Amino acid sequence: MRFRLTDEQRDFGRSLDALLTAADTPAAIRSWGAGDPGRGLALWARLAEAGVFALAVPQAYEGAGAGSVEVAVALTELGRHGVPGPAVETVAASALLTELARRGEADPAERLLPGIASGETVTTLAIPASTATSTSTPSPGAGGTSGTSGTTPGTPSARLRAGAASGTPPPRPGAGGTSASPAPRGFGPRPGRGEAVDSTAYALDADVAGLTLVVAGDELRIARGHGPVRVSADPARRFARPGGGELLAAGPAVVAAAEHAARWAMLATAAQSLGVGLTLLDRTVAYAKQRTQFGTAIGSFQAVKHRLADTLIGLEFARPLLFGAALTFESTDLAAAKVGAGEAAYAAARTALQIHGAVGYTEELDLSLWLRKARPLRDAWGTPSRCRALVLGAS
Template sequence: MRFLFDAEQRAFIGSLDKMLTTADTPAVVRAWSRGEHAAGRALWSRLADAGVWALAVPESRGGLGPRPVELAVAFVELGRHAVPGPLVETVTAAVLLAGLPETGPAGRLVPALQAGEALATVAWDAPYALDGDVAGVRLALTGEGLFLSPGHGPVRRSLDPARRLTSLAPGGRLLASGPPPARALLHARLCTAAQALGVGEALLAQAVGHVRRRTQFGVPVGSFQAVKHRLADARIGLEFARPLVFGAALTLDPADVAAAKVAAGEAAYATARAALQAHGAIGYTAECDLSLWLTKARALLGAWGDPDTCRTEVLRGAGLR
C-alpha cells in the first residue's frame, strides 16, 4: 500500500500545470463560448502532445493506457484551468472505440482522437451531447447500440457558457450492438469527478487570493472568522474528495467511482458557493474570470451521473459486500 503519487506522476502534474498556466485559458474559454474554436483546438493539440488522450487508449491500440490514475491527474489539471471542450466525452469515445475491431471505423477514429486531430462527443442517457458542433466524432448510445451520428442539431446554451449543448442526428452507422462496456461509463464518471475536483481547487485558490487582498473596516476580509470558516469548510470538502477520486482511479470499482463523483461534484459546488460569497458582487459578474469556474462547478454536478444516481450506485455496492 502506497497511496501517493510517484515522481513521474508529480512531473506530469507539474508539466500540465505549467503548460496550461501559460496558455491563457480564460481567453480560450471566452472564445470557445462564442463558438470560436481555433484557440481551443490548438490547446487540444498541445494536450495530445502531452499524451493526455493516449492515456485512454490501450497500448495494444497504440496508446499509453489504460492509465486511469494518470487520466484523473490530467483531469484535475484540466478542471483547475477551466479548459473548455468535450474533454470527458473524448476520453469516453476513445474507450468505447478502442473496444471495437480495428477493421471498422474505429481503426481510423482512435488514432485521430489520440493525436488531438478530432474531438469526440457522446450522447448517452442525457438530453444533449456536449459540443456536437465542433466534435468530428459524434457517438450516440441508444437501446439498439452505438451509432456514429451523421450530424447535430442547433446549439443550446448551458448555465456554463463554455459548454455548448447539442442534440445528435438520429441514425448513422451502427458501430456495435448491445449495451456498452461498463468501463466506458466508469471512465466518464471518474474523469468528471477529477475535473470537478480541479474546478473546486481553482475556485478556492481564487477565493483565498481575493479575501487576502480585499480590505474592509481597515483589515483584509479574510481575517474575519465567518469568512475563514466557510473557506475552511470548502477545503475540508475538497481534501476528502481527493483521495476518493484517486482511490476510484485505482480500483475502478463502480461504488468507488460513484462515491468520488458525489464527493468531488458536491465539494466543488459548495466551494463555488463559498467563492461567490467571498468575492461579493464582483464575483457575480460575467467579466470576472471566477465565473468561468463558478458555472462549470454547477454543470459538472449533473454530468455523467448526478448525485442521486451515484448515491444509488454506492448503496448497491455496499449491499454486495
C-alpha cells in the first residue's frame, strides 16, 4: 500500500497550478459567463498543451493513456482555479468513445478522439437520465481486455505514471457483488431550477463546444446546432439542449459506454468540487486573517475558527475518497467520493459566504466565481440522493 500521489503526479498538479495561477482565470470566468469565451478558450489551449485533455484518451488515439488518478489531480486543479468550460464532459466523452471502441465500435473513436486529445475540439456531452438505467452492467474498463483502450488498467503512460499501480482501476475479474456494482444512472447536468427535463438532456457549454455528443436511448449522435442557451445559477455554467444530428453508433454498446462515461463524469465532478472547496477555504482563511473587527482579526474568534476547522475536516476527508475512487473505480466508491466532495465543497461555500459577510454576497468579489459553482457541482452527474442510494447498492 502506498496511498499517496507519486512525485510525478504531484509535480503534474503543481505545474497545472502554476500555469493557471499565471493566467488571469477570474477574468476568463467572467467573460465566459458573459458569452465571450475567447479568454477561456485561450486557457483551454494552454491546458491542452499541458496534456490535460489527452489524459483520458488512450495512446492508440493519440492520447496520453494516463489513469484516473491523473484525471483526478488535473480536475482538482481546474476546480481550484475555477476554469470554465466542459472539462468534466470532455473526460466523460473520451471515456464514452474509448469504451465504445472496446466494445467493437471503433470508428467514432478513431475519428474524434485525436481531436479531443489535442484540445483542438472542445467537446461536451449530454446523457439523459432516461438512458443508462441498467444497474447490472459490470464495472467496465477494468479488465485490460482491449488492445485499443489505453485507459484500461495496465496500460502505462510513460509521461505521467510512475508505478504500475498508479491510478488505474485494478482488474477484479469475477469478484462479483460490489465490484460488479451498479452503474450510476441519471446524471446529465441538471438545468437551473424550474426547468423541466425533456427527453433530451442538457449539455454544458454546447454553444462553445466544437463537438457535442448526445446519447438518446441507445443512440449516440453528433448534435446539430445547440439551440437556445440557458444560464444557470452559475453564470459560467451555460446549458443548451442540443438536437440530434449525425448518428455515430446505436445499440447496447452505446448504453454501456454511456454508463461508463457517467462513472468518469462522477469522478471528474468530485475532483472539481474538491478543488472549488479548497479555494473557497483558502480565500476565506486569508480574509479572516486580514479582516479586523472589534480591534482584532476575525480569524482569532472561536466561532470563526471552528467553522473553518470544520470546513477543512470536510475537505480533507473528501480527498482520500476521491483518490480511493480513482483507484478502485467501483460505483460505491465513485458515489461516495461524489457525495463527500460535493457536500464538503458546498459546506465550504456556505462558510465562505458567512465569514466574508456582505462583501461575500457581491458579484464583484472574485469569491463569487467559486461560491456559485459549489452547489451545481454537488448536484451534477449524480445527485447526492442518487449517489447515496448507489453507496447502499440500491437502484
